[in-house]
C-alpha cells in the first residue's frame with residue numbers, strides 16, 4: 008500500500024487526490040492531511056480516511072479541529088507543511104502559493120517522492136528544489152502540461168524542444184480593446200478546467216503559461232520551450248525531437264489522470280475515465296503576445312535569472328489579488344508585473360530565506376502601492 012500525504016487537501020487538486028484514494032482503497036493509505044483554514048472539511052476527510060496526522064496552517068483553528076478529531080496529532084503553522092508528511096512515501100503538494108516551497112524542500116530533504124501541484128515552489132525556488140533532489144527524492148509533476156512532457160520524454164535520451172499547449176483562457180478570441188472591461192467573474196470562468204480563482208485568473212492573462220514555462224525550465228533542464236494555443240485542451244503538451252518527430256500526450260481534460268500518474272509513476276494505472284468523444288476537431292493556433300505578453304515576460308525572467316522569477320511571481324500574486332478585489336483592471340495585472348520585472352534590482356538567491364524575503368517585499372510593496 009502506498010502511503011500518501013496531501014498538503015492542501017481542501018483545494019481542487021487535494022480533493023481530486025482524495026477522490027482517487029476513495030476509488031482505490033486497497034492501493035493507497037492516507038497518512039497525513041493538511042489545509043490552510045478549513046477545519047470542518049479537513050476533519051471530515053480525516054475521519055473518512057482514518058488519518059490521524061493532521062495539519063492546519065491557521066493556529067486559531069486548532070481547537071475546532073481537535074474537537075472534530077480528538078485522537079489526531081495536530082500540527083499548526085509551518086509544521087502543517089512538514090511534519091504532516093513524515094510517514095508518507097508520496098507527498099502531494101497541492102497548497103497554493105509560496106508556502107509550497109517549504110513543503111517541497113522538506114519532503115525532498117527526507118528523500119520522499121513529491122507529486123508537485125504547487126507552481127510557486129519551482130517558479131520562485133527552482134534552483135533550490137532541483138538542488139534538493141540530491142537527497143534521493145523524486146519530483147513528479149502533476150500539472151497537466153508538465154505531466155504530458157514527462158510522459159513524452161520517457162525512454163528518450165535527448166530532445167530538441169518542448170511545446171506546451173495553452174487553452175488560451177476565456178479571452179483568446181476577445182478583442183484586445185475589450186479586455187479593459189473584463190470582470191473577476193468573467194476571468195475565473197475557465198472554459199475547460201475547473202480550478203481555483205488565482206490559477207483561473209492566471210489562465211485568463213496567460214501568466215499561467217508563463218509560470219509553466221519557468222517550471223518546465225527547471226523540471227526538464229532546458230530553455231527550448233515554446234507554446235501553442237490549443238483551445239480544446241485535449242493535447243496536454245508535446246516534445247519535438249532532433250529528427251523532427253513530435254510526440255504529444257492527449258486525453259480528456261481531467262486532473263485525476265496526471266495526479267494519479269504522478270503518484271503511481273511509472274505505471275499508467277487502470278482507472279475509470281471518460282473516453283474521448285469522436286469526432287474530434289483539434290486546433291493549434293499561434294500565441295498573440297501583443298495581447299497576452301505574460302509568457303514573454305516569463306522568458307525574460309528566465310534569461311535575467313537571479314531573483315527575477317520570484318519578483319515576477321510575487322508581483323503577479325499581488326496584482327491578481329488587487330484585480331479580484333476590484334481595485335485594478337484586468338490588463339493592469341500584467342502591466343504591474345512587467346514594471347516590477349523591469350525595475351526591481353537583480354540579486355542572487357542563495358537560500359529559502361532569500362526567496363521568502365524577496366517575495367514578501369515585492370508582494371507587500373505592490374499590494375500597498377495599488378490598493379487605493
Ligand code: MG
Pocket residue numbers: 150151152219
Ligand atoms: Mg497547467
